[in-house]
Amino acid sequence: MGTSLRDVAVLAGVSVKTVSNVVNGYAHVSPATRAKVEEALARLDYRPNLSARNLRQGRTGVIALALPELDAPYFAELSRFVIDAAAEQRWLVVIEQTDGRLERERQILDGVRDHRVDGLIFSPIAIGADELAARTDDTALVLLGERIHDGPADHVAIDNVRAARDITEHLIGLGRTRIAALGAQDSSISGTAPLRLAGYRQAMAAHGLPEIVATVERYHRADGFAAMTALLTGGTGDAGGTEDAGGIEDAGGIGDAGGVGGTGGAGERPDAVFCFNDLLALGAMRAILSSGLRVPEDIALAGLDDIEDGRYSTPTLTTVAPDKSQLAHIAVDLLKQRIDGRAHAPRELRAGYRLMVRESTVPPPAASGR
Amino acid sequence: MGTSLRDVAVLAGVSVKTVSNVVNGYAHVSPATRAKVEEALARLDYRPNLSARNLRQGRTGVIALALPELDAPYFAELSRFVIDAAAEQRWLVVIEQTDGRLERERQILDGVRDHRVDGLIFSPIAIGADELAARTDDTALVLLGERIHDGPADHVAIDNVRAARDITEHLIGLGRTRIAALGAQDSSISGTAPLRLAGYRQAMAAHGLPEIVATVERYHRADGFAAMTALLTGGTGDAGGTEDAGGIEDAGGIGDAGGVGGTGGAGERPDAVFCFNDLLALGAMRAILSSGLRVPEDIALAGLDDIEDGRYSTPTLTTVAPDKSQLAHIAVDLLKQRIDGRAHAPRELRAGYRLMVRESTVPPPAASGR
DNA sequence: CAGCCCGTTTACAACGTTGGAACAACGTTG
DNA sequence: CAACGTTGTTCCAACGTTGTAAACGGGCTG
Structure with a gap:
């Protein structure tokens, strides 16, 4: 082991406790002893053993x-x-x-x-x-x-509810009417998903707009890609892809995520999507773009989290930035x-x-x- | 503090060391004692104090x-x-x-x-x-x-040199001839930058192609964006942006990063860029796309790192995936x-x-x- | 039945640290 | 100059754990 208080004490010719006092900046140590001890400390390059200190304290x-x-x-x-x-x-x-x-x-x-x-x-x-x-x-x-x-x-x-409401209001303010929420979860007990969903619902209800809700299993790009693809094709099929190894190439066709439920008139393509986090949004963006549609002209897209990726995607991603x-x-x-x-x-x-x-x-x- | 070996020992009516032996799976403990001790351990919900164990060991x-x-x-x-x-x-x-x-x-x-x-x-x-x-x-x-x-x-x-050479060869194999390296560094002493640069140079030299090297200060999207912008405008200006707060909006116009040096004929736009990491590549991609050019038709782009973002960008990013x-x-x-x-x-x-x-x-x- | 071995259990010390009590040295006060 | 307070330093114990060595006890051998 390294050098201990004991070693320092021996070299300085004082007691262990005095060295401890110096190390801990205890007030009543005479300048002379302090100097002696400090020199010894420096000479031996003493480092306190934090395991010991922790045990004690x-x-x-x-x-x-x-x-x-x-x-x-x-x-x-x-x-x-x-x-x-x-x-x-x-x-x-x-x-x-x-x-x-x-x-x-x-x-x-x-x-x-x-x-x-x-x-x-x-x-x-x-x-x-x-x-x-x-x-x-x-x-x-x-x-x-x-x-x-x-x-x-x-x-x-x-305040997840309010944040979700704000961003949904933003989409509504753009004149969009078929606004989907992407990111609801069946399983999550304590997640933020229900809160964000609630905020979305409040905003939609306040403007009398129909709800379109897409569920996912997890919050990765692959899930956003799958769920968005499902929204675009109008079905609940072609979803899945919680696995992210290999990326997009692997997504689609497997798995069971990505249910889509509309309150009214499901089947028409949404003109805006609020994704419950930015990763979902980036996955969704990729799905929209590779289907030949444009963002935001055909579908406006918003996320939540403000991760750096969204500041450099094409197009850049509207989002809620938590502090x-x-x-x-x-x-x-x-x-x-x-x-x-x-x-x-x-x-x-x-x-x-x-x-x-x-x-x-x-x-x-x-x-x-x- | 929580319960210690001592507490368990008292309850089980054995010595502290015996409890320690049970906890550590020491072989020679009679079944009877072991049972007694284990019951006491369970009853008191004993957890070893790792500070103490660490001090000892x-x-x-x-x-x-x-x-x-x-x-x-x-x-x-x-x-x-x-x-x-x-x-x-x-x-x-x-x-x-x-x-x-x-x-x-x-x-x-x-x-x-x-x-x-x-x-x-x-x-x-x-x-x-x-x-x-x-x-x-x-x-x-x-x-x-x-x-x-x-x-x-x-x-x-x-093997950074070989990886960089491989990917440069890939770009050369596509028929590109004006291939830039983006990510050289002036300051870094021990970075991988020199190695990747060396690999790029080996490949370019092997095919008799001219080198185009853009330097950056750090390895963020903002730096890639700035350096690529400089490459496109043909100057060393408009660079900077090590700060990433606020994203692209803030990039450009400030700072001093992003020097560009060509061995021959600098000024013509590159038709391919090898970025020394994926973040740089994603920043560069954004710069290319927002200048109205296409990837890969006008400029092919490759990175290194295989971060997940590059698997979902539009277009998806060619890269080297370290294991x-x-x-x-x-x-x-x-x-x-x-x-x-x-x-x-x-x-x-x-x-x-x-x-x-x-x-x-x-x-x-x-x-x-x- | 003494002696021995072996499996089991225990006592003790130590890891390096710090809080608190005890103590020594010194100056001040009555 | 005795009593006292203050300051500086030391001694002791303890935090919870485990390695070492020693003690214990039962069964076996000679």
Whole structure:
């Protein structure tokens, strides 16, 4: 092992505790001893053993961030902000991926107790509110991006219902009338899907427009591609493709995702689509373009998440941009309060968002050619 | 704190060590005692305190993965594989971001020594081979994705020179003659940029074609957009845009990146571009398309990394697909060997790659309409 | 039945750190 | 100059775990 306080103490000719005091900036150390100790510290290039410190103090300085998958751009971008926000507290972040699987989510929630981490920021998909409530563990927990009503834990998210309503209103404001929602889910218990769907419904109802709802199994490009293809061909067939290996070439023909249900007059092609996230929208965009239709002229397209891809696609993607930095900071702050033992009733906090109108709903003045 | 071995021992009426033996599956424990202890363990829902175990054993079971930025899709995808590969060793992974800044890289390399992690998988950009060699620390280290010749540490990467040559050959094979390389860097010391440039040069030289090289500062979409715009307008102007907030709207007009140098006849528009990564390619694609030109008819475009975005862009992006899973597994294996103290001379290992030909170089049979 | 072996269990120490009590040195006060 | 407070330093214990060595006890051998 490396050099310990003991080694430094021997070299400096003082006690171990005095060295500890110097290291921790304890006030009452005479300048002379401090100098001696500091020289010894430097000479031996001492580094505290954090395992030992943690054992002693019962803290590890590490938090876990559990999310469905790191290679979904939204989560990658969010992780970046969480890591940065945690760094401000001098915390390290370990990342755990659940793939949205219930079993994994249980395991994460449970595994927190091995004392390796001080707290958990958790973006659940499959697990239900009841199960979360039944948690016996008292490790600090903050939920991110989900809304479990009256949940047992702190929670941060944007106002998904309102955001969905806003963007649907935007599409309506363009004069579109056959506006589809793409991204409803049958299975998801605690997902944001129902919230976004609710927002879409509110807007459609307010204007007396018929609902067209396409469901997907997951939130990948492949699912958006499949569901959009189904919308275009008017059937529930030709869907599937949760597998993304190989990309588009593999999509179509397999699987069972992508049901489409219209309230009235299903069969006519939609003239606008609100996708519940940007990945779905990019998959859908590809499906529209490769069917020979134009975006936005034939079909206006909007997403939600504001991932970077959507700022460079052709056309660029209109979307809702959650304030990811704010989300991360709020989550870390809440967690810090829990860890520090400042117990409150579970809180629901909202982060802001902005509507980003881009070419997929409103073409630039000079239609093409920069 | 939670329940400890001690608590369990008291309940089961045995010594602490016996409980420890049961927990660790030590062979010589009588069935009767084992049963008693196991019941007590279950009743108290015991979880080992890993801080203590680590202190005792000098291992933390945590490794660090340091990379430039998590929100670059290539690194996000790679991280996913590293986390999964580490999980097979029952390791957790903390992620550190360097933003490619030298100071951060130094800090990471140095900070490893606080005993919080057993090893480090490091994807450096700025730091030089000399500095790496001068490292006094002996914590396990594996370099990922860089090639520091005769470096002081284990190293995994694909054969960048050959991959770049292959893809350039592919472009040449299409009959293109004015093929640009986009992604050279002035500053990067240890980056892959020089290797990819070398591969490009080998291929061009072999066919007697003139080189056209565009430099960038970083590897983001904005840089690709700016550099491509410069290539199209034939000047070195209108570049910049390392900042990616706000997307394309902000790119152009600011900054100083994007020099273009041709060996002969610069000024004519290239008919193919090999971008040193997919993000650059996607930025470049957007620049080409919004200038009114077509991909691949007017300009064929290829990238490197095989990020998922390129499988759904319009047109889809021809690229080199490194075997990310293999990269991750090799890195983790090498690290494991180091951590286990099996010392070898530093090793250079290669992961495989595949050329993925897509629409951006070869349009599908039925040019449009699925 | 002494001696021995072997399987099982325990006591002890140690990993490196820090909180708290104890203690020493020193200057101040009455 | 005794009592006292302040400042600086040390000693001890403890965090929870596991390696080592030793103790225990039962069955077998000689």
